[in-house]
Every structure is written in structure tokens, then in C-alpha cells.
Amino acid sequence: MALPINIEDLLNRQRIEGNRIEFKRGWNPAKIYQTICAFANDFDNIGGGYILVGVEEDHGRARRPVVGIPEEKLDGIQQSMVGFNNKIKPYYMPRTSVEAVDGKYVLAIWVPSGSYRPYEVLEDVLSSKSKSRWYIRSGSSTIEAKGEVLDELREMANRVPFDERGNEQIAIDDLSPVLVLDYLRRVKSRLTADFTGRTLEQVLEQLDLYEGPQEQRRLKNVAAMMFSEEPHRFFPYTRVEIVLFPEGTVRNPNNFMEAPTITGSVPTMIRATLDYLRLMVIKERIRKVPYAAEAIRHFNYPYQAIEEAVVNALYHRDYQQREPVEITVEPHAISILSYAGPDRSITKEAIEQAHLLRARRYRNRRLGDFLKELDFSEGRATGIPTIQEELRNNGSPPATIETDDDRSYFLIIIPCHPDFLHDGVLNDPDKFKGRIKRGGRISDTINDDEDRNGRINGRINGRIKSSAKCKRWSALMEIIRDQPQISSKDLAAQLKASDRTIWRDLSELTERGIIRYEGAKKTGRWVILNQADEGME
Missing domain, CATH: 3.30.565.60 (Heat Shock Protein 90)
Known part of the structure; x- marks a missing residue:
């Protein structure tokens, strides 16, 4: 499975923050799965992360040329990950991609934020006797979640960001393959190479744009935000x-x-x-x-x-x-x-x-x-x-x-x-x-x-049409002239606008020195300033 981003950008920590990338010289499943669990929990809502195996770290940077992983070991590592994924509760499957770098092979593990957090994993996935722990990222390190942090992590189950939520109203035909391909070209993803050989559903699956169990897959809201020519159909007034x-x-x-x-x-x-x-x-x-x-x-x-x-x-x-x-x-x-x-x-x-x-x-x-x-x-x-x-x-x-x-x-x-x-x-x-x-x-x-x-x-x-805001302001000023003691609630009713809109209009007009409220809250009155009269006429 190809990455949705260019491998060189990950190695150089471009476009992705350093705390979302972990370099591992060799295959150490115990530590790597603790980090996978931490990225999946995404405690700080940073969007998950990436683990690059076969890359040595030097003061937070990738050392080049990379160490790499012997080609004959790659299949064995990926097969073992199928079993290790079952050590995460609830079940979680990271995405993997073998990347050619500096004439060697690097295993890139993409860990998007999970939809069913919090996740826990065995402290050592190689030992069935080890206990399950919860892990989070703290800066560029993986740590165990305990005490109040663990309590907050558990509460995050109901706080999935809006753009990550599934939306049953979004259908595959609502998305534009042209916009998807344009995006992949811009980020230099290897998915571009075989785009025409895959269905759009397969490409979106690799971009992690589906949510929910296999029998009830739903496209995420962000899919329409990024790849629909008419996102306002799902999110009105998106303009x-x-x-x-x-x-x-x-x-x-x-x-x-x-x-x-x-x-x-x-x-x-x-x-x-x-x-x-x-x-x-x-x-x-x-x-x-x-x-x-x-x-x-x-x-x-x-x-x-x-x-x-x-x-x-x-x-x-x-x-x-x-x-x-x-x-x-x-x-x-x-x-x-x-x-x-x-x-x-x-x-x-x-x-x-x-x-x-x-x-x-x-x-x-x-x-x-x-x-x-x-x-x-x-x-x-x-x-x-x-x-x-x-x-x-x-x-x-x-x-x-x-x-x-x-x-x-x-x-x-x-x-x-x-x-x-x-x-x-x-x-x-x-x-x-x-x-x-x-x-x-x-x-x-x-x-x-x-x-x-x-x-x-x-x-x-x-x-070109007349500005609704200017019209509303003019009508508002006329009402204030005739009824200086009118309340904001009555103003909203007469102008057929929301209370919040009228409150915002009155605040802005006051800040601009156009009107002023004098007296007590219930018995005071609105005053139109002289210099404002000329500006509003």
C-alpha cells in the first residue's frame, strides 16, 4: 500500500511535524507497537503519525544514507504485524508501505488517528504474559497514560473531530476523481502511478477516508471538503x-x-x-x-x-x-x-x-x-x-x-x-x-x-446584488431613530434576523462610533451620533 505523502518529505520532516514522525533503526515490535498505540490514540488531536523502520535518528533528523531493512526480512515483518494488530484493543490496523530509499528498503508505517479510541496494547506484543497498557505521545516520545491523563483519554471516545466523522449522505459519485488525482500529484504520492488501475473506492480507502465497520462503510466529511466540487450540498454556505x-x-x-x-x-x-x-x-x-x-x-x-x-x-x-x-x-x-x-x-x-x-x-x-x-x-x-x-x-x-x-x-x-x-x-x-x-x-x-x-x-x-448587511444596518438605524428605547430582541423580531446577528450589528456600530447606548440597561436609549448620520445616509 502506497503512502499518501512522499517518503522524502517524511525523511526531511517537511509538511509533517517532528512529533508525528518516529525513526527506528531496526524492527523492535514491542516498542514499535507502543508507538502505534500512541499515534492511534492521538491524545493531542495531531492526526496520528508515521513510523519509519530502517532509519537511524541523529538529533531528531534522519541519518542518510538510511540503514535500511534487508529485503528478505520485509515479508516476515509484515506477516508478523497481522498477528500483532490483534494485540491492540479494540482492533486497529496501521497502513504499511515498503519504500526504496538510498538504494535500500525502508518500512513506512502510517498510523492515522483511530475512530474507536482509546486503544490499549500489550506492553510487549512478543509476550502473552505481559499486561495491556494505554500509550500516548508526549512531544516526540511515547509514554504510558496514567491517572488523570488516562481518564481524559477515555473521555475522548466521544470527541471525534467533525471532519473525521462518517457521513452517510456522501456517496462515491459525489467526489471528483480529477480532484483526487490532482491532490496526489501535488503531494507526489506513489498512488499517482497506478491511479488509473484502481477504483476510486480503493484509492479513498488507502487515503483513510472511510469510517465504520466493513459492513457499513461511510465516507468521512473531509472527503467531501477536499474532493467534492459541491461541498455546500453537505455543508450549507460553504463558500x-x-x-x-x-x-x-x-x-x-x-x-x-x-x-x-x-x-x-x-x-x-x-x-x-x-x-x-x-x-x-x-x-x-x-x-x-x-x-x-x-x-x-x-x-x-x-x-x-x-x-x-x-x-x-x-x-x-x-x-x-x-x-x-x-x-x-x-x-x-x-x-x-x-x-x-x-x-x-x-x-x-x-x-x-x-x-x-x-x-x-x-x-x-x-x-x-x-x-x-x-x-x-x-x-x-x-x-x-x-x-x-x-x-x-x-x-x-x-x-x-x-x-x-x-x-x-x-x-x-x-x-x-x-x-x-x-x-x-x-x-x-x-x-x-x-x-x-x-x-x-x-x-x-x-x-x-x-x-x-x-x-x-x-x-x-x-x-452583483445589494449587500444584505448594509440593508440591514440602514433598516436598523431607521428603527432606532423612531424607537430609541427598543431592545435588541425586538429589533431582531422586526428585522427578521437572529438575536446573535443583531447583537453583533449593534456591537460593531457601537465600536465604529456610529451609535451609543445611554442610561440603564432597561430604561436607557440608543443615540445616533452626528458623524454617523452622514455616513449612513
Whole structure:
């Protein structure tokens, strides 16, 4: 069985974190099965791991050339693993692949996170007298789970991430073989070589995209996220909406332009969104400096920062929420809004600092693995630091993060470089001429220029329509003018919107200095500020 990732990437610890890879010089079934058990338990929700047998470790790195395993021993090792797998309770079967490296053979063992954890295994699979133990990973080491850690491991049985859950509504015909093959080519998997000789079911099985017992196999949600051209059929509102306000939402909210709605698989949406922002929004300035050999180059928004923010929004969003990812482009900033908010294991202080958001559990851990293998994500918890570093290197102010106490949304605001604030970047008529027009048909083709073996073109069609948010704000302001003591609940009823939406609107309008609430909670009233009147009219 071929690996879903290139063996050289594993040896060089590229795309996969070091704590998910274990090097073993020789075949030691006792220690190796303890590590298999630990990866299957996946205590930190990192997505399982890989064990490379026949590779010696040198300070956390693979020593080259590899030691290898004699060819005549490979069959015996794999046959013995069939029996050792039965020593794991409940039953678990890791995937194996024999890889040719440096003229020798390496046994690669892929251990995806198990669906029926916690798992236990004999302390020594070679001895029937040994006791069963539970194992987890602690950093780059395998340790026995005891006490409170064992209690928490047992509780994890009911906490399977959403993208790893089986979905009986997803059928094999709902997935695109073209997208599957494109992914395998990008990650340089050996599955590409004999793709046409296998059924799609066999390929998906090797990618560990099925869940449940053999008699009731179900495709996992992540299969539709990655390889369906219409994932919104299973996860409503899986799309990206981009709105541009040339004069800003406060100064002139009625002057706006909506981009075509972006749909498709998650990688397709990421590429299409980034292509659109790179073409329509991002600008570079080159300034010659006297007596200096090199000119100063900077951007209104550094591409890498935008890329990380877009990937984070689609990676960490809650695909059970019926809300799109919303991107608002203003002269002073780009705001990227996704639902739901950051995990509660991330402290409020960490969110306010907007530096390092390290979650204990990931909402879509397997989706993150796919995105990382496609080089969309550098690693877990590195997105925000990368954004801040790219902004700092560009000479831009740092990004800020907003959420609420219920962690219902995640909003990251990326500021524009100061040198571009007074340029009227979004007012450049040549930039938008023939591309966005009110009430007209849009037909933009976004090409994926990274595919060396053929391009997959996504044609996005849509009509420009009035912004629902702006309309709601205008109606909300009219009601407040006539009924300044109205409650948020009554506002929601009159506008036929959810309480949460109206609460968010009132909070945003207050933060922008457009309205203010004065007096006690039950007897106070809303006041519309003078400067806001002009901006909303």
C-alpha cells in the first residue's frame, strides 16, 4: 500500500511535524507497537503519525544514507504485524508501505488517528504474559497514560473531530476523481502511478477516508471538503463572499462592490480567493533610495499574510454553521470573518495579544493535514505568528483579532501599509474597469497555475446584488431613530434576523462610533451620533 505523502518529505520532516514522525533503526515490535498505540490514540488531536523502520535518528533528523531493512526480512515483518494488530484493543490496523530509499528498503508505517479510541496494547506484543497498557505521545516520545491523563483519554471516545466523522449522505459519485488525482500529484504520492488501475473506492480507502465497520462503510466529511466540487450540498454556505468598500463602510457604506461568490472544494476556494485578492487588491510599491543599490519594496498587504488568514478561516471554520467566510476590503484594512470562534482552550489574553493561538484540540484536524501537505499551512499554531511576522517585515501595523465571549465567530483584521492609506487604492478606475459593475453579469475565470500536469479552471459566475448587511444596518438605524428605547430582541423580531446577528450589528456600530447606548440597561436609549448620520445616509 502506497503512502499518501512522499517518503522524502517524511525523511526531511517537511509538511509533517517532528512529533508525528518516529525513526527506528531496526524492527523492535514491542516498542514499535507502543508507538502505534500512541499515534492511534492521538491524545493531542495531531492526526496520528508515521513510523519509519530502517532509519537511524541523529538529533531528531534522519541519518542518510538510511540503514535500511534487508529485503528478505520485509515479508516476515509484515506477516508478523497481522498477528500483532490483534494485540491492540479494540482492533486497529496501521497502513504499511515498503519504500526504496538510498538504494535500500525502508518500512513506512502510517498510523492515522483511530475512530474507536482509546486503544490499549500489550506492553510487549512478543509476550502473552505481559499486561495491556494505554500509550500516548508526549512531544516526540511515547509514554504510558496514567491517572488523570488516562481518564481524559477515555473521555475522548466521544470527541471525534467533525471532519473525521462518517457521513452517510456522501456517496462515491459525489467526489471528483480529477480532484483526487490532482491532490496526489501535488503531494507526489506513489498512488499517482497506478491511479488509473484502481477504483476510486480503493484509492479513498488507502487515503483513510472511510469510517465504520466493513459492513457499513461511510465516507468521512473531509472527503467531501477536499474532493467534492459541491461541498455546500453537505455543508450549507460553504463558500467565500468578498465585498469591497472603496470609501470604507463608515464613510460611505452604500458604495460597495461584491465579487463573485467563490465555491468548490476547500483547496479550490483557497486558490480562487487568493487569486482574486492578488489580482484585485494587492499592490506593490517600489521606491528608489538615493545612494543605495537596492530599492525599497513593500505591499499594501503582504501576500503571505493574506494567504495564512484565508487558509486559517477555511481550515478552522465550523462546517456545521450555516455561515460563509466573509472578506471585507476597505481602504484601511482587510477583515476576514469566519464561524465559529477559536477553541475555548485558547485564553482570552492570547486572543487579545493576537500572537500565538495554540489550541489543544482542532475542529478539523484531518483537513489541516491535507492542507499542510499541499503547502497551504506551515504547521499547527503557526498561522497567526506568520501573519504578524509578514506584516512586520513589510513595515505594516500588526493584525488584530476579535471574538465574543461565546466564541461564536473569529475576525482577523489585517491593516493596510500606511504608505497606501491616502492613495485611493480601491478607487483606481482602471483596476476595476470591466471586472465589477453594478447589476451586471460577472464571468471571471480563475486559473490554477500550480498544476504542472494540467490546469483545472474554475469558472465563477454570479450577479452583483445589494449587500444584505448594509440593508440591514440602514433598516436598523431607521428603527432606532423612531424607537430609541427598543431592545435588541425586538429589533431582531422586526428585522427578521437572529438575536446573535443583531447583537453583533449593534456591537460593531457601537465600536465604529456610529451609535451609543445611554442610561440603564432597561430604561436607557440608543443615540445616533452626528458623524454617523452622514455616513449612513
